[in-house]
Amino acid sequence: MNSQNSQNSQGSQSPQGSQGSQRVQDSPRAQTGAAARRVTYTPDSLLEVAVTVFNERGYDGTSMEDLARAAGITKSSIYHHVKGKEELLTRGVNRALDALNASLDTLEDLPDAGDLDRVEQAVFRAVQILVEELPYVTLLLRVRGNTEAERAAQASRRAIDQRLAGFVERAAAAGALRTDLDPRLASRLVFGMVNSVVEWYRPGPGRWSADDVASAVTHVVFDGLRRR
Amino acid sequence: MNSQNSQNSQGSQSPQGSQGSQRVQDSPRAQTGAAARRVTYTPDSLLEVAVTVFNERGYDGTSMEDLARAAGITKSSIYHHVKGKEELLTRGVNRALDALNASLDTLEDLPDAGDLDRVEQAVFRAVQILVEELPYVTLLLRVRGNTEAERAAQASRRAIDQRLAGFVERAAAAGALRTDLDPRLASRLVFGMVNSVVEWYRPGPGRWSADDVASAVTHVVFDGLRRR
DNA sequence: TAGAGTAAACCGAACGGTCGGTCGGTTCCA
DNA sequence: TGGAACCGACCGACCGTTCGGTTTACTCTA
Numbered sequence: 483m484n485s486q487n488s489q490n491s492q493g494s495q496s497p498q499g500s501q502g503s504q505r506v507q508d509s510p511r512a513q514t515g516a517a518a519r520r521v522t523y524t525p526d527s528l529l530e531v532a533v534t535v536f537n538e539r540g541y542d543g544t545s546m547e548d549l550a551r552a553a554g555i556t557k558s559s560i561y562h563h564v565k566g567k568e569e570l571l572t573r574g575v576n577r578a579l580d581a582l583n584a585s586l587d588t589l590e591d592l593p594d595a596g597d598l599d600r601v602e603q604a605v606f607r608a609v610q611i612l613v614e615e616l617p618y619v620t621l622l623l624r625v626r627g628n629t630e631a632e633r634a635a636q637a638s639r640r641a642i643d644q645r646l647a648g649f650v651e652r653a654a655a656a657g658a659l660r661t662d663l664d665p666r667l668a669s670r671l672v673f674g675m676v677n678s679v680v681e682w683y684r685p686g687p688g689r690w691s692a693d694d695v696a697s698a699v700t701h702v703v704f705d706g707l708r709r710r
Numbered sequence: 711m712n713s714q715n716s717q718n719s720q721g722s723q724s725p726q727g728s729q730g731s732q733r734v735q736d737s738p739r740a741q742t743g744a745a746a747r748r749v750t751y752t753p754d755s756l757l758e759v760a761v762t763v764f765n766e767r768g769y770d771g772t773s774m775e776d777l778a779r780a781a782g783i784t785k786s787s788i789y790h791h792v793k794g795k796e797e798l799l800t801r802g803v804n805r806a807l808d809a810l811n812a813s814l815d816t817l818e819d820l821p822d823a824g825d826l827d828r829v830e831q832a833v834f835r836a837v838q839i840l841v842e843e844l845p846y847v848t849l850l851l852r853v854r855g856n857t858e859a860e861r862a863a864q865a866s867r868r869a870i871d872q873r874l875a876g877f878v879e880r881a882a883a884a885g886a887l888r889t890d891l892d893p894r895l896a897s898r899l900v901f902g903m904v905n906s907v908v909e910w911y912r913p914g915p916g917r918w919s920a921d922d923v924a925s926a927v928t929h930v931v932f933d934g935l936r937r938r
Numbered sequence: 939t940a941g942a943g944t945a946a947a948c949c950g951a952a953c954g955g956t957c958g959g960t961c962g963g964t965t966c967c968a
Numbered sequence: 969t970g971g972a973a974c975c976g977a978c979c980g981a982c983c984g985t986t987c988g989g990t991t992t993a994c995t996c997t998a
Contacts, residue, residue: 522973540854542770546958558960559974567958598936624852626768660929660937667918667926668935670910671903678902690895698895701888706934707896708826709888750947750992774984786986787948795984 525563525573528553532570533617540624541571568631575625575635578618579642581611586645598658601649605703608646608676609696613683620680646673672703753791753801756781760798761845769799769849770856796859803853803863806846807870809839814873826886829877833931834924836874836904841911841920848908874901900931 531553535544546567550557564570585607589600612619625635647669654665676699683695690698759781763772774795778785792798813835817828840847853863875897882893904927911923918926 538854539856540768540770542768543854543856545956547956555973556975557958558976561959562973626766626771628767628771658937659935660933663926663929663935664918667923668930671906671927671930672935674906674909675899675903677909678899678906681902681905682898690892695895698891699899701891702896702899702931702934704934704936705888706930706932707887707891707900708932709886773982775982783947784949785984786950789985790947 523553523555523563528560528563529570529573529577530617533574533621536571536574537617537620537624541621542626542628568629571621571625572631572635574618575622575638578615578622579635579638581615582608582619582642585611586642589649590645596658597649597653597656601653601658602700602704604646604649605672605676606696606700608673609679609699610692612676612679613685613692613695616680616683616685623677623680643669643673675699675703751781751783751791756788756791757798757801757805758845761802761849764799764802765845765848765852768852770854796857799849799853800859800863802846803850803866806843806850807863807866809843810836810847810870813839814870817877818873824886825877825881825884829881829886830928830932832874832877833900833904834928836901837907837924837927838920840904840907841913841923844908844911844913851905851908871901903927903931 532544532549535548535552538544539548546557546560549567549570550560553560564573586604589604589607592600592603595603622635622639625632625639627633627636647666650659650669650672651665653659654661654668659665659668679695679699683690685692760772760777763776763780766772767776774785774788777795777798778788781788792801814832817832817835820828820831823831850863850867853860853867855861855864875894878887878897878900879893881887882889882896887893887896907923907927911918913920
């Protein structure tokens with residue numbers, strides 16, 4: 483029978499498919515020749531496929547067979563590129579964590595920005611990163627904590643939440659925010675709204691851009707929805 | 711050896727534990743005698759345990775053995791009360807869907823409430839229900855869509871989202887909301903903030919009450935965080 | 939009131955199937 | 969021709985579920 487390949491070729495991407503970041507000639511360990519033709523996976527291009535499937539079916543709901551089908555290769559071939567399922571998860575969440583932490587670093591190093599300015603910047607940048615790294619941040623936000631690797635990701639995420647909450651508390655202490663709201667509660671709500679973007683945002687022409695969403699969030703958060 | 715019982719008795723609830731809604735004498739099919747003593751599970755009290763574990767480990771990450779351990783009974787005993795794992799999921803999400811739909815029904819039947827009033831009421835009530843039925847709504851919001859039952863739950867949830875978005879659009883059409891925001895985008899953000907409450911809210915004395923959170927959300931959403 | 943009978947609640951063992959992962963190859967290309 | 973990329977077959981463990989049997993709490997009857 484051997485129906486594997488004929489079933490694969492329809493309904494899921496082969497390496498030549500639309501994923502778009504497989505190794506051709508400009509990838510990490512590119513072939514040295516002038517015109518490399520073979521299209522194969524790199525750990526990163528495989529990660530892109532894997533994270534997409536993880537976000538569709540959930541990490542625990544995704545089998546290695548699911549990943550193989552989506553990638554257009556066999557289950558055993560995946561182990562040529564990565565150690566196993568968990569490495570795909572940690573690589574995915576680390577990409578999100580790195581982007582978020584880098585943004586926070588530059589924000590904290592801003593020499594003489596006002597405390598309110600910094601919070602506004604933090605909200606705006608958070609939405610931007612969330613959209614730029616949408617699948618990876620989505621994966622991070624849905625991590626449950628069933629393994630040691632997942633708990634580590636959760637801990638790193640909590641650290642980021644606390645850095646953001648610190649911005650809000652400083653702005654509140656400086657008197658820039660309304661005083662009838664607990665800053666910790668306000669912070670939860672604001673970044674809850676920010677993070678909820680992963681549940682519905684999808685990029686594409688004719689749709690909202692990252693900046694559209696970022697400025698909408700910033701406007702709602704700081705000035706509210708009511709007409710005035 | 712038979713270490714089953716001695717292991718169970720520490721670290722997880724037995725039917726006599728703190729779950730609090732097992733059948734004693736006032737439950738659905740109660741014993742007829744004057745002083746029934748035996749404490750057993752009902753489908754509903756078992757559901758309460760199951761939904762808690764589902765929310766901790768994720769539905770796909772929870773095995774029937776996990777549920778049995780948390781309930782203090784064996785895996786096979788669970789099947790005396792429910793048909794299987796999926797029935798626990800559908801019962802759980804339906805409880806959330808029923809509560810949310812009931813609230814929307816009363817809100818839509820409000821005879822002469824202003825369009826802005828209705829949106830404010832919708833936001834406030836949504837947070838209240840979310841807190842009252844916290845574990846069940848949490849389960850609903852995390853459903854992935856891997857089975858037919860899960861996709862049905864997602865469809866019901868989308869219908870609720872659209873009813874809520876309808877309120878926002880009517881208020882916008884009536885000129886009650888700021889005009890520089892797409893009402894559909896505003897609706898996504900507002901109920902994204904509302905739903906994000908399940909990610910961190912935990913009830914308890916000395917903590918925020920449901921109304922604390924509900925009014926905080928309403929204030930931020932309609933008037934913003936900025937001091938004025 | 940002793941004891942037979944009943945049905946719900948629960949248990950241990952096992953089922954077929956799927957899981958993540960391994961291994962010994964074969965194919966492809968610089 | 970050497971090594972990267974990939975494959976098919978397979979492994980032990982665990983999955984959700986089933987099944988036959990036991991325990992428990994209670995009612996009915998002699």
